Amino acid sequence: MRIKGGKPLFGEVAISGAKNAVLPILAASLMSTGECRIKDVPRLTDVQMMIEVLITLGAQVSWEGESLIVDASAVEIREVSADLMRRMRASNLVLGPLLSRFRKVRISHPGGCSIGSRPMDLHLKGLQKMGARYQERHGFFEVETERLQGTEIHLDFPSVGATENLMMAASLAEGTTIIRNAAKEPEIVDLQNFLNAMGARVRGAGLDIIRIDGVERLGGCAHQLIPDRIEAGTFMVAATITGGDVTLTNVIPEHLEPVTAKLRETGAQVIEEDDRIRVIAPRRCQAVDIKTLPYPGFPTDMQAQMMALMAVSEGTSVISETIFENRFKHVDELRRMGANIRLEGRVGIVKGVPGLSGAVVECTDLRAGAALVLAGLAAENGTTVEKIFHVDRGYDRLVEKLSGLGARITREEG
Numbered sequence: 315m316r317i318k319g320g321k322p323l324f325g326e327v328a329i330s331g332a333k334n335a336v337l338p339i340l341a342a343s344l345m346s347t348g349e350c351r352i353k354d355v356p357r358l359t360d361v362q363m364m365i366e367v368l369i370t371l372g373a374q375v376s377w378e379g380e381s382l383i384v385d386a387s388a389v390e391i392r393e394v395s396a397d398l399m400r401r402m403r404a405s406n407l408v409l410g411p412l413l414s415r416f417r418k419v420r421i422s423h424p425g426g427c428s429i430g431s432r433p434m435d436l437h438l439k440g441l442q443k444m445g446a447r448y449q450e451r452h453g454f455f456e457v458e459t460e461r462l463q464g465t466e467i468h469l470d471f472p473s474v475g476a477t478e479n480l481m482m483a484a485s486l487a488e489g490t491t492i493i494r495n496a497a498k499e500p501e502i503v504d505l506q507n508f509l510n511a512m513g514a515r516v517r518g519a520g521l522d523i524i525r526i527d528g529v530e531r532l533g534g535c536a537h538q539l540i541p542d543r544i545e546a547g548t549f550m551v552a553a554t555i556t557g558g559d560v561t562l563t564n565v566i567p568e569h570l571e572p573v574t575a576k577l578r579e580t581g582a583q584v585i586e587e588d589d590r591i592r593v594i595a596p597r598r599c600q601a602v603d604i605k606t607l608p609y610p611g612f613p614t615d616m617q618a619q620m621m622a623l624m625a626v627s628e629g630t631s632v633i634s635e636t637i638f639e640n641r642f643k644h645v646d647e648l649r650r651m652g653a654n655i656r657l658e659g660r661v662g663i664v665k666g667v668p669g670l671s672g673a674v675v676e677c678t679d680l681r682a683g684a685a686l687v688l689a690g691l692a693a694e695n696g697t698t699v700e701k702i703f704h705v706d707r708g709y710d711r712l713v714e715k716l717s718g719l720g721a722r723i724t725r726e727e728g
């Protein structure tokens with residue numbers, strides 16, 4: 315991606331459906347014996363990969379405009395290969411659905427990814443409490459059960475993935491499951507709504523305790539995805555870092571509160587309407603401290619983008635990453651562009667500089683890539699962002715959307 319920075323962004327941009335909602339929802343569709351129609355699905359490589367997982371398992375999946383139609387009635391295979399698992403972390407979300415529907419699953423160990431290790435002990439501990447047995451062999455988890463039984467599960471940490479896997483598994487279990495210390499992210503609420511539309515009985519998503527009354531079968535449904543709060547947050551930072559004035563449409567402002575609060579602290583004006591947010595940038599932002607936390611805390615998926623903003627803000631910012639142990643890979647690349655950042659373990663100390671200078675930089679992961687694009691939009695001269703495929707995992711038509719706001723950005727296939 316080539317960016318000629320230094321131009322404020324102006325105008326309106328429509329936010330796509332949420333990546334982190336559609337991936338668990340596609341996994342959940344494996345439990346249905348009817349046809350599921352999911353609307354407003356973003357065109358992302360992660361979505362394409364999840365479609366491949368579903369097809370490999372035997373589901374029929376087709377696009378109809380912006381909707382995906384999934385028919386999993388003929389699914390029989392119960393194994394996810396190491397290859398698919400390596401290519402997309404979220405493929406671990408088929409564990410709960412396949413186990414509850416077929417009672418036996420073989421899923422490759424997720425290992426780690428560039429932002430840190432991605433353990434599944436909480437997912438497995440919860441399933442074990444529901445009566446599943448598992449063993450780890452040759453890099454695979456082999457999990458089986460006669461039928462999952464409802465139970466009470468207390469999560470040691472409000473893990474998003476574990477909450478999702480357990481909610482899905484419990485939907486076809488016998489009896490009632492209570493998940494305590496559950497994750498409260500908006501994507502959990504969207505999953506609850508999708509499960510209930512298929513005929514499940516889930517209540518409490520968005521709160522600490524989720525109650526699932528198991529049912530015998532799940533049928534077809536139609537579901538509209540929530541907008542992507544991380545894509546939205548990224549555009550809010552794009553407006554701020556370039557000194558622009560941008561209105562986002564198709565957003566749920568409440569989901570963005572942690573980001574909005576921080577941006578307001580930097581001096582940006584954020585005006586919320588029903589399903590729109592307008593961001594008006596200050597002359598120069600003030601540095602603010604950031605600590606990533608489970609929702610409604612500040613999202614880890616916005617940490618890199620905020621670091622790019624802090625790199626050009628006035629003052630010193632302390633950024634603590636508490637969710638992933640290795641989510642600072644963008645630091646070296648931002649330094650190439652003139653950022654003054656020191657790392658101390660999981661804390662980044664960012665001393666704002668008056669401006670960044672364009673350079674050739676490389677994406678190391680999805681949000682690191684987004685941060686570099688943002689830095690490029692703010693920098694003087696040209697920036698080349700390489701390995702942009704990381705960004706395609708989570709941003710739908712990013713170049714088109716940024717160009718629509720006046721950014722000078724092009725893309726070349728390497």
Ligand SMILES: CC(=O)N[C@H]1[C@@H](OP(=O)(O)OP(=O)(O)OC[C@H]2O[C@@H](n3ccc(=O)[nH]c3=O)[C@H](O)[C@@H]2O)O[C@H](CO)[C@@H](O)[C@@H]1O
Pocket residue numbers: 334431432433434435436437438471472473474475476499607608609613614615636637638639
């Ligand atoms: C709480 C949180 O912010 N979760 C983020 C996490 O979700 P994701 O579902 O990938 O990760 P979790 O929420 O499960 O994991 C968060 C933390 O819990 C630990 N853990 C997780 C599962 C487990 O069985 N054992 C265990 O120890 C992880 O190592 C990590 O430190 O990454 C996604 C992609 O960046 C984000 O959208 C989610 O917001």
Ligand SMILES: C=C(OP(=O)(O)O)C(=O)O
Pocket residue numbers: 334403404429615680681708
């Ligand atoms: C890292 C992310 O996704 P995943 O958990 O699917 O790797 C993300 O959405 O920022």
